[in-house]
Amino acid sequence: MRKPAESKTSYFLSKKGKKVLKISLILSVVVLGAGFFLYAYLSYAGKLTYEKYLEGKDFYLKAQAEEDKQQEKSDLKKAAELFEEIISRRFFSGNKQEVFVYLADCFYRLGESDKSINLIKDFLKRYPKSYFSPWMRLKIASICEEKGNYEEAIKYYQIIRERYAQTSVAPEAVLGEARCCEALGRKEAALKLYQNLISRYPLSSQAKIAEAKLQNFARTNEG
Template sequence: MRKTERHQMKRDELVTAIEKGSFYVEHHARRIGMLAVGLVVLAAGVFAVRVWWTAREEKASFLLGQIILTYRAPVTTSLDALQPSTSGSRTFSTGEEKDRETVKLADEILTRYGSSGFAPKALYYKGLALSELKNTGEAGQALQDLLAKYPGDFLAPLARYQLARLKESQGNPSEALIQYQALAEDAQGFFPKEEGLMGVARCQEALGLKSEALKTYRKVVSDFPDSDYQFEAKEKVEELS
């Protein structure tokens, strides 16, 4: 077969394919049209969802910023200082007022944006504020919820520490010990292990476990020579020896 004949056959095959395609389009125009409309609607829906989600995240982010500003806001009785500043930061006349506003903002995130990445942060600050309000039951629940639902969040170690301190302040060293031990044994966390160990030792003392507490204080002295807890740990070693 000559080269020109082969080329002619390929052109004929191409024409045949085009004709078949045209025939299909002509006889399935309605179906193709509906498919095209469906694709357009789907694309529009995806875009709308993306816009909605972005707006939702921005609102949640703004609320979290308000939570942090509120929790860290100063408490003052000066009338001039109570006026809103140009930076948008607030001041409060009492710590209770400040903490209640923090809880209110945190609850707004948890109610409206509970599935967002800002929920664990809201739980953390809610727990802190409730602790300041001496509402230890709800404070502990908020911190426990954070640990249960978001164990991998970067605030989880801090929440665990706050929960341990809360249990310790309530005179519940056995439960506090569990949290301090988790902090001391966390190989991946950034939380200072010697601080977890000091908590472990205090709880062991409170539970009457003198020999275990002595071992823990000695571990702080030997394993963390540059720690700020060196002096306190050495004093405890001398006291319990």
């Protein structure tokens, strides 16, 4: 009786076995080749996208320092176009979340606040636990407040106050919520928020503003 090893050797030495072995080798080469070309393509695509990211960031930073308003707008538009293209692409070796942050600010500074709001909402759906979430929530809250949508702004400010109390944006969120309450005529709620801001973040610049607000309230009541 033949041993199993001898049976396998005999099989691969046979005409049929050689054919199977040849096909297996060809398939292996094809798979390896396809894998290599896919890797090369993804690397190349990622590199091109990253170059666009650097170009977009360069335009964005130039706009930050630009004194000429027309040139600033031109740089922001170029940056926005590049950032939009990056977001639409599937392959990017960099941090796509950061691109959302830059693009949201580009839209806002170009006067396209609704586009900025929609982009931030999309970002928060895609990356709910992102490092940038507190800053993006603060951005959308401040835009809503600026547009007079105080109730909507309060919702975002409250989320920051409750979820991100230890972050650097928390004092600004408390101050923003207080401003919105004041704008809506909710004086007592605004007073409590200003007091909370002073007691919780006493060393913040926002606490100084809150102190001035409380003093103003006191003078108004005395009058």
